[in-house]
Structures are given as C-alpha cells and as structure tokens.
Amino acid sequence: MAHVNDNVLESIVNKVVSQVESDLIAQIESSYAQSLERLMASKASLESEYSKIVESASKQAENLKRQMVESSRLAVRNKQLLLIEEAVNNVLKDAISRIDGVRADERYETMMRRLIESALDAIGTDAVIECNDKDRDMVDRIALELQHKYNFSIEIGDSIDCLGGIRARSKDGSIILDNTLDSRIERLKPILKKDIARLFMV
Amino acid sequence: MVEVGVEYTRVSEIRGPLLIVEGVSRASFDELVEIETIDGIKRLGKVLEVGQGKAVIQVFEGTTGLSVKGTRARFLGKTMEVPVSQELLGRIFDGLGxxxxxxxxxxxxxFRDVNGAPINPERREYPRDFIQTGVSVIDGMLTLVRGQKLPIFSGSGMPHNILAAQIARQATVVGSGEEFAVVFAAIGVQxxxxxxxxxxxxxxxxxxxxTLFLNLADDPAIERIITPRVALTVAEYLAFDLNMHVLVILTDMTNYAEALREISAAREEVPGRKGYPGYLYTDLATIYERAGRIKNVKGSITQMPILSMPADDITHPIPDLTGYITEGQIVLSRDLFRRDIYPPVGVLMSLSRLMKDGVGEGKTRADHMEVSNQLYDAYARAQEVRALSEIVGKAGLTGVDLKYLDFGDAFEQHFLKQAVDENRTLEETLRRAWDVLSTLPEGELTKIKEVHIKKYYKARG
Structure with a gap:
C-alpha cells in the first residue's frame, strides 16, 4: 500500500515539477520576447537620441568652425588696418618733415599771403598776426603791404612754434584763426590719409 | 559758412547742454563746432541757433567741466560728417563714430553728412521680399520684409535686445541665402x-x-542725438553704394527722445506732451524714414528700432508717435514674459503692415497669410475664453470653448515659445502653426481655404 502511495506521490511531484518547469520556460520565453521587444524599442529611441546628439554636436562644431574662421579673418583684417595706418603715418611724417625745405619756393610766399588775407577776412581790420621766426620777415613784409592796400591795422605778435603759416587774432582776443600749417594739416589729415592710402592701392 | 577754423573765445553762458558764444558773425545752422577747454580737451558740438551776433551750440559730450572763461569754440565750416568705407564692417565705435x-x-x-539725404519718394521701391528671421511668431504672423521699418515696443527688463540679437544673427532672405550686414546703434544702453x-x-x-556704435548709459546723454544718425549714415553707404542688405538695430529710442527733451528744455521751447518737444514726431521721422529700398539699387535698409515704453504705456508719446511712422510694431507682453515664454511677443497688439505684400504663393507659401489670420482669430478667441473661464470656471464652458483654451496653451507653448538659439525654417514654423490649428475642430477654421485645410489639417480623418 505504501509502495503504491509512493508511486502516486512521485507522479504528482513529477507533474507539479513538469508544470512548474513549463510555466517557468513560458515565463522565460515571454520575458525574453519582452526583452527583445524592449531592446528593439530602445534601439529605435537610442538611435533617434544618438542622431539628435550627433546633429546637435555637428551644429555646434559648424558654429564653432564658422566663429573661428570669421574671427581669424577679422583678426587678419585688423592687422592689415594697423599696417596700413602705420605706413600712411610714415608717409605723412616724411611729407611734413620736408615742408621746411618748401620755404624757398616762391609759392610759399603766395600761400602765406593767402593765409593772412583769409585770416583778416575772418577777423576784421584790427588783427594781431603770429608766426614762427623763420617766416617773420616775410610776414612783416606782407602785413605792411596789406596795411597800405586795405587800410588795416595789423600788428605782428610774438613768435610761435609751428611748421609754417600764421595764427591771427583780433586785438581783444575774442576771435582767433589758426592758419598754421600744423593746424591745417591736422584738419585735412583724414583726407590726406585717404589719398595716401590710395597710393598703396587700398 | 565762416572761414574754416575760426575760434571764438567770448562764451557768455553755459546752460544745460548748451553753450552760448557771442561775437559770432558768420556761423551756420547745424555747423559743426569744436570746443576746446582751458585744459586743451576737445569736444564736439553743433550750432542750434544763430543770430544777433550769438551762436547757441549744443555740446554733444555735455558741458560738465566747461567754464565760461577760457573755453574756445572753433567753427569748422561743415555739418557733422562720418567717414564711410567697407572697412567699417567688423569695427566698434562710440556714439559719435x-x-x-x-x-x-x-x-x-x-565723408558723409550724418543727416543723410532723404530718399526721393518717387524713387522708393515698395518692400516685398520676405526676410526669414527664424523666429516663428515673426515669420509666421508678423513677417518682416526687406526695406521695412518694424519697431519692437518693449518694457524695462524685457528681452528685447535678446530678440533683436537673435534676428540679427539669423536673418536671411530665403532662396538667395543672402545674409544681412548689421549696423547696431546702442543709445544709452547698459x-x-x-x-x-x-x-x-x-x-x-x-x-x-x-558695425557697432555704442553710446552707453554712462556716456553723455546729448551724444545720443547723433548716434542713430551716424549709424544710419553708415547703413546708407553700405546699402546704396555697396549694394548690401543692411539691418539697422537702434536700441533704445526712448533714450534718444529723452536727450531730445533735455535739449528742448534747455532751449526753453514750449513743451508738448510729457515735456517732449512739439517736433518729436518730425524728428523721429527723420530717423525712421531713412529705411527703405531704392529703384534699381540692389541694397536695402531694414530698420528695427527698439523702444522701452515707460511704465509699459503704449499711449506714451514715444511709442505713439513711432507707431504713426513705422510699418507696424512688435509688442512684447509683460504677461508672457512673467510666464517664461520667449519671445514674449503679444501678437494681438502686434502687426506688420507690409506682411501681406511679402507672403503667399511664389514668396513664401500659398497658405501663409490665411494661416496667420486664423492664428490671430483663434488666439483672440482663446484669450476671451480664458477671461470667461476666470469668472464662470471651466465647468461653465462649452466643448468648443474648451478646445480654444487648449489652443491658447498650444499656441504659446508649441508655436510662440522657442529657444534663444533656435533658428526655425518657414516650413517648420508653418508646420507648427498647423499643429496648433489642428487642435481646433475643422469647422472652426473659417479663415482658411478648403484646399489648404485638406492639405495641411492634421486631425482630419
């Protein structure tokens, strides 16, 4: 009887084990299928995320590249501007240093006469004219001529430090006209610079 | 004009930003004046009034530190000029250039006169070319066209400069791919x-x-009168001599008007509204009207002035008069800004008057104008429904009303809102517009032709 019972028990145990085993296999298979499914889904989203990251990075790289190229171009252009400025200034400096030699040219006296006349035109009949030591005799002579010609009262003031030209003022000091070459060059500098730069084909 | 370089030493009075010189015989209106202090420091100014031996000079850099004694005024025999050349691109200047x-x-x-030369009205060409800014709300609903003047009305602390910078970076003309040269004039900004x-x-x-012209908040206020003019003179050269498409950004025009008011008060002129001079409209027009296109000239000037409305008041004289001159306005909304929506463009207050000529078949897309109209219509309804729901609650709303509530949120979050560095194509902008329109029942889309609905409405079927 006990032997029979053992057999029955064994069969039941086997059945249960087999049932559990098949359930487990089914569960494992289902989990495996689910995992595969999830993996496939993740793969798609991963790929989409990956392409987003790549796209964003390539956009950033493109921006960085453009920024670097443009910055370099700008730096080169700025360096070029500094070099041109230096060259133009050198030419201007050289030209100014040669002005002293122009004094012997008869056109210098014509220019001085024009500068004095225009100063008197702006200031009026009572004027004080100042110039450098080198031009003093010439200015004295022109002033005397103009005094007789227009019946002006012109005084020759103290010497001033300048390349050439004159500075005129009314006797009460309320009006001043700086017609020195230094001042005129300064006023015309932007135009002179443009003309000099053109010589460099800029 | 007087002999160039005549100096006058009889300064009789210094009043606010003005200097009054006596004994002047042949000065001219608007003539440039160089003022030299007793220490040899030079400042620039211009003649505002002349007569009876006196000249009233407006000193751009202010009169602080000037004294009646020892100050000289040298009349330069010309109006204020700026040097122009292509080499100005990539450069940074102060407010006086x-x-x-x-x-x-x-x-x-x-050398060009900063006052510019008015464009002959007969030679003006009507602006029609669509500019893609990459900002959905502008491209989709407030389209900017080449040669237009479209101001941004903003308020203190709002991101108008961020928006303007984004437009400056991203603006292109679709098809040609041409980028804009940008002339930026900062007027009294931080x-x-x-x-x-x-x-x-x-x-x-x-x-x-x-090219950047910077007059900062701590720079002399009077200099602000000149800054936009200098910037526009350079823009005109780039556009009409070098055939470039130029985008000019002037920020902040309110500071310009304040400087104008300061001078007007110092001249003891009869004040107009809020103390601004009576000629504020005319003066603003001399700046805004320098935008445009000229027939047979390739270049163009598109102007985007920014002005901060004092106390967010759109009826204030500056936005009010600006609105009369410009071709529409982009109004930034404090409410959207507080809700962290960028760009906080209050579309219902905004308008681009030239949009209709720059969009549609052959220019952008056939459905563009209708989509824009429908978005306006639906967003206006959404705002009404929002107000209603505040009173009666959501339970008191109909099904369609609830759809409009959803539309309002979708419009702000999906269409209006975008990142500061997000450059959307027009196609994307219109796709987003259809996305939000598709949250409404098809029957509500009354502004759009059936053919477009068939093609683009997403909830169909």
Missing part, C-alpha cells in the same frame, strides 16, 4: 547689454559683417 576697438580711425572712401550684443554677433561669426 570714433573708434573704441583699439584700431585706428577708418580710412574713408568718402554696458552688459552692449556686450551681450557684441558677444552674440561674435559667437555667430556675424561680427565681420557688423
């Missing part, structure tokens, strides 16, 4: 704002095609 980038004075191709703009152009590689 003097370099502040450590580089030398630009070598000029020409250092950080000017730096933001500069950095933004630098980082996008756009600085090489930009």
């Amino acid at each position: 003097r370099p502040i980038d450590g580089l030398p004075e630009p070598i000029a191709e020409e 250092y950080s704002e000017a730096q933001y703009f500069k950095r933004s152009l630098e980082e996008s590689g756009a600085l090489r095609r930009s």
Whole structure:
C-alpha cells in the first residue's frame, strides 16, 4: 500500500515539477520576447537620441568652425588696418618733415599771403598776426603791404612754434584763426590719409 | 559758412547742454563746432541757433567741466560728417563714430553728412521680399520684409535686445541665402547689454559683417542725438553704394527722445506732451524714414528700432508717435514674459503692415497669410475664453470653448515659445502653426481655404 502511495506521490511531484518547469520556460520565453521587444524599442529611441546628439554636436562644431574662421579673418583684417595706418603715418611724417625745405619756393610766399588775407577776412581790420621766426620777415613784409592796400591795422605778435603759416587774432582776443600749417594739416589729415592710402592701392 | 577754423573765445553762458558764444558773425545752422577747454580737451558740438551776433551750440559730450572763461569754440565750416568705407564692417565705435576697438580711425572712401539725404519718394521701391528671421511668431504672423521699418515696443527688463540679437544673427532672405550686414546703434544702453550684443554677433561669426556704435548709459546723454544718425549714415553707404542688405538695430529710442527733451528744455521751447518737444514726431521721422529700398539699387535698409515704453504705456508719446511712422510694431507682453515664454511677443497688439505684400504663393507659401489670420482669430478667441473661464470656471464652458483654451496653451507653448538659439525654417514654423490649428475642430477654421485645410489639417480623418 505504501509502495503504491509512493508511486502516486512521485507522479504528482513529477507533474507539479513538469508544470512548474513549463510555466517557468513560458515565463522565460515571454520575458525574453519582452526583452527583445524592449531592446528593439530602445534601439529605435537610442538611435533617434544618438542622431539628435550627433546633429546637435555637428551644429555646434559648424558654429564653432564658422566663429573661428570669421574671427581669424577679422583678426587678419585688423592687422592689415594697423599696417596700413602705420605706413600712411610714415608717409605723412616724411611729407611734413620736408615742408621746411618748401620755404624757398616762391609759392610759399603766395600761400602765406593767402593765409593772412583769409585770416583778416575772418577777423576784421584790427588783427594781431603770429608766426614762427623763420617766416617773420616775410610776414612783416606782407602785413605792411596789406596795411597800405586795405587800410588795416595789423600788428605782428610774438613768435610761435609751428611748421609754417600764421595764427591771427583780433586785438581783444575774442576771435582767433589758426592758419598754421600744423593746424591745417591736422584738419585735412583724414583726407590726406585717404589719398595716401590710395597710393598703396587700398 | 565762416572761414574754416575760426575760434571764438567770448562764451557768455553755459546752460544745460548748451553753450552760448557771442561775437559770432558768420556761423551756420547745424555747423559743426569744436570746443576746446582751458585744459586743451576737445569736444564736439553743433550750432542750434544763430543770430544777433550769438551762436547757441549744443555740446554733444555735455558741458560738465566747461567754464565760461577760457573755453574756445572753433567753427569748422561743415555739418557733422562720418567717414564711410567697407572697412567699417567688423569695427566698434562710440556714439559719435570714433573708434573704441583699439584700431585706428577708418580710412574713408568718402565723408558723409550724418543727416543723410532723404530718399526721393518717387524713387522708393515698395518692400516685398520676405526676410526669414527664424523666429516663428515673426515669420509666421508678423513677417518682416526687406526695406521695412518694424519697431519692437518693449518694457524695462524685457528681452528685447535678446530678440533683436537673435534676428540679427539669423536673418536671411530665403532662396538667395543672402545674409544681412548689421549696423547696431546702442543709445544709452547698459554696458552688459552692449556686450551681450557684441558677444552674440561674435559667437555667430556675424561680427565681420557688423558695425557697432555704442553710446552707453554712462556716456553723455546729448551724444545720443547723433548716434542713430551716424549709424544710419553708415547703413546708407553700405546699402546704396555697396549694394548690401543692411539691418539697422537702434536700441533704445526712448533714450534718444529723452536727450531730445533735455535739449528742448534747455532751449526753453514750449513743451508738448510729457515735456517732449512739439517736433518729436518730425524728428523721429527723420530717423525712421531713412529705411527703405531704392529703384534699381540692389541694397536695402531694414530698420528695427527698439523702444522701452515707460511704465509699459503704449499711449506714451514715444511709442505713439513711432507707431504713426513705422510699418507696424512688435509688442512684447509683460504677461508672457512673467510666464517664461520667449519671445514674449503679444501678437494681438502686434502687426506688420507690409506682411501681406511679402507672403503667399511664389514668396513664401500659398497658405501663409490665411494661416496667420486664423492664428490671430483663434488666439483672440482663446484669450476671451480664458477671461470667461476666470469668472464662470471651466465647468461653465462649452466643448468648443474648451478646445480654444487648449489652443491658447498650444499656441504659446508649441508655436510662440522657442529657444534663444533656435533658428526655425518657414516650413517648420508653418508646420507648427498647423499643429496648433489642428487642435481646433475643422469647422472652426473659417479663415482658411478648403484646399489648404485638406492639405495641411492634421486631425482630419
């Protein structure tokens, strides 16, 4: 009887084990299928995320590249501007240093006469004219001529430090006209610079 | 004009930003004057009034530190001029056009009067070319066209400069792919704002095609009168002589008007509204009307002035008069700004008057104008429904009303809102517009032709 019972028990145990085993296999298979499914889904989203990251990075790289190229171009252009400025200034400096030699040219006296006349035109009949030591005799002579010609009262003031030209003022000091070459060059500098730069084909 | 360079030493009075010189015989209106202090420091000014031996000079850099005794005024025999050349691109200047980038004075191709030359109305060409800014709300509903003047009405602390910088970086003409040269004039803005703009152009590689004029908050207020004029003179040269498409950003025009008021008060002129001079409209027009296109000239000037409305008041004289002159306005909304929506464009207050001529078949897309109209219509309804729901609650709303509530949220979050560095194509903008329109029942789309609904409405079927 006990032997029979053992057999029955064994069969039941086997059945249960087999049932559990098949359930487990089914569960494992289902989990495996689910995992595969999830993996496939993740793969798609991963790929989409990956392409987003790549796209964003390539956009950033493109921006960085453009920024670097443009910055370099700008730096080169700025360096070029500094070099041109230096060259133009050198030419201007050289030209100014040669002005002293122009004094012997008869056109210098014509220019001085024009500068004095225009100063008197702006200031009026009572004027004080100042110039450098080198031009003093010439200015004295022109002033005397103009005094007789227009019946002006012109005084020759103290010497001033300048390349050439004159500075005129009314006797009460309320009006001043700086017609020195230094001042005129300064006023015309932007135009002179443009003309000099053109010589460099800029 | 008097002999160039005549100096007068009889300064009789200094009143606010004005200097009064006596014994002047042949000065001219608007003539440029160089003022030299007793210490030899030079400032610039211009003649505002002349007569009876007196000249009233407006000193751009202010009169602080000037004294009646020892100050000289040298009349330069010309109006204020700026040197212009292509080399101005990539450079940074102060509000009067003097370099502040450590580089030398630009070598000029020409010297141009800062007051410019008015465009002959008969020679003006009507602006029609769509500019893609990459900002959905502008491209989709407030389209900017080449040669237009479209101001941004903003308020204190709002991101108008961020929006303007984004437009400057991203603006292109679709099809041609042409980029804009940018002329930026900062008028009395904070250092950080000017730096933001500069950095933004630098980082996008756009600085090489930009010229910046910076009058900062701590610079003399009177200089602000000149800054936009200097900037526009350079823009005119780039556009009409060098055939470039130029985008001019003037920020902040309110500071310009304040400077104008200061001078007007010092001249004891009869004040108009809120103390601004009666000629404020005319004066603003001399700036805004310098935008446009000229027949048979390739270049163009598109102007985007920014003005901060005092106390967000759109009826204030500055936005009010600006609105009469410009071709529409982009109004920034404090409410959207508080809700962290960028760009906080209050579309119902905004308008681009030239949009209708720059969009549609052959220019953008056939459904563009209708989509824009429908978005306006639906968003206006959404706002009404929002107000209603505040009173009766959501339970008191109909099904369609609830759809409009959803539409309002979708419009703000999906269409309006975008990142500061997000450059959307027109196709994307219109796709987003259809996305939000598709949240409404098809029958509600009354502004759009059936053929477009069939093609683009997403909830169908």
